[in-house]
Amino acid sequence: MTQNATNFENIVYEMAAPGIARVTLNRPDALNAFTGPMLAELTEAFKQAGQVSEVRCLMVTGAGRAFCAGQDLRANPNAIKDLKNVLETTYRPMLAALEALKKPTIAMVNGVAAGAGFSLSLACDFRVASAKAKFVPAFGKIALVPDSGMSYYLPRLIGVSRALELVGTSRDLTGEEALAWGLANRVAPPEQLEEVTLAFANQLAQAAPLAYALTREMFHRTARLDLTGALTLEEEFQGQAGASEDFKEGLAAFEEKRPPKFKGK
Numbered sequence: 001m002t003q004n005a006t007n008f009e010n011i012v013y014e015m016a017a018p019g020i021a022r023v024t025l026n027r028p029d030a031l032n033a034f035t036g037p038m039l040a041e042l043t044e045a046f047k048q049a050g051q052v053s054e055v056r057c058l059m060v061t062g063a064g065r066a067f068c069a070g071q072d073l074r075a076n077p078n079a080i081k082d083l084k085n086v087l088e089t090t091y092r093p094m095l096a097a098l099e100a101l102k103k104p105t106i107a108m109v110n111g112v113a114a115g116a117g118f119s120l121s122l123a124c125d126f127r128v129a130s131a132k133a134k135f136v137p138a139f140g141k142i143a144l145v146p147d148s149g150m151s152y153y154l155p156r157l158i159g160v161s162r163a164l165e166l167v168g169t170s171r172d173l174t175g176e177e178a179l180a181w182g183l184a185n186r187v188a189p190p191e192q193l194e195e196v197t198l199a200f201a202n203q204l205a206q207a208a209p210l211a212y213a214l215t216r217e218m219f220h221r222t223a224r225l226d227l228t229g230a231l232t233l234e235e236e237f238q239g240q241a242g243a244s245e246d247f248k249e250g251l252a253a254f255e256e257k258r259p260p261k262f263k264g265k
C-alpha cells in the first residue's frame with residue numbers, strides 16, 4: 001500500500017511499519033474536527049484495513065497538536081440541526097467499520113481528544129496517550145448527551161460512576177489521569193509517543209489474527225452474558241480457534257522452541 005493510495009483528502013492512510021497501518025486525521029487547522037467527508041473517508045479506510053491481510057494492527061492519530069476536537073461545529077451549520085440523522089448516517093457507519101475490523105486498534109492520542117474525538121479513541125481497543133493529551137467529554141458543556149459510541153465504551157472501561165463523573169462535571173482527564181483511571185494503556189512523553197506506540201503495535205501485530213478477533217468479540221459479548229452463556233461462547237470460539245492452521249503453528253513453534261509465525265488462517 002502506498003501512502004494515501006485512495007486519495008483521501010481529510011485523512012492520511014499509510015503503512016507505518018511492516019504489518020502496522022496508520023490512519024491520521026488530517027485537518028490540523030480545525031484540530032482535526034470531524035466533517036461528513038472525513039467520517040466517510042475513515043469508514044472507507046477502516047474497511048480497507050480489514051480487507052488487507054498484511055495489516056495486523058491499526059493505529060489512529062491526529063496531525064498537529066490535537067487528536068480530534070469532535071464534530072466540527074463550524075464546517076456545516078446544517079449538520080448540527082439534525083443530530084439524530086448526522087449520527088445515524090455518518091458516525092454509525094464509521095464506528096461499525098471500526099468494530100468490524102477485528103484487528104488490534106490503537107488510538108495514539110497525541111493531544112486533545114474532545115467529544116466524538118474522545119469517543120473515537122474509546123472505540124479503539126487501546127489508547128496510548130501523550131503526557132500532553134487531554135480527554136475532554138465536551139458534550140455536557142454544549143448540553144448534549146455522549147454520542148458516537150461513548151455511552152457504550154466509557155462506562156465499560158471505567159465504570160458507570162466515573163463515567164458519569166466525567167460527563168456530569170465536564171471534567172477533563174490528562175494522559176496521566178487516564179492511565180490511572182484505566183482509560184489509557186500507556187502514557188509517554190510527547191517525543192517518545194510514536195516510538196512507544198509502534199513498539200506496542202508491533203507486539204500486537206504478532207498475535208494470532210483469528211484468535212485475537214475471537215477473543216475481542218468474546219470479551220465484548222460476555223459482558224452481557226451469564227456464566228453459562230460465557231462458557232458456551234468460549235466453547236464455540238475455542239472450537240473455531242482450535243481448528244485453525246495458526247493453532248497447529250503455535251503447537252509446532254512450542255515444540256521447536258521458536259517464535260510462531262501466524263497467518264490468520
Ligand code: T3D
Nearest residue numbers: 033069070071072073074079080083086114115116136138
Ligand atoms: O452533528 C453533531 O454535532 C452530532 C455529533 C456530535 C459529536 C460531538 O463531537 S459534539 C462535541 C463537539 N466538540 C466540542 O464541543 C469541542 C469544542 N472545542 C473545545 O472545547 C476546545 O476547542 C478544545 C478542548 C477541543 C481545545 O481547546 P484549546 O484551548 O486547545 O484550543 P481552542 O483555542 O479552543 O481551539 C483552537 C481553534 O480550534 C479555535 O478556533 P480559532 O478561535 O483559533 O479560530 C476553536 O474554535 C477551533 N475548534 C475547536 N474545536 C472545534 C473547533 N472548530 C470547530 N469545531 C470544533 N469542534
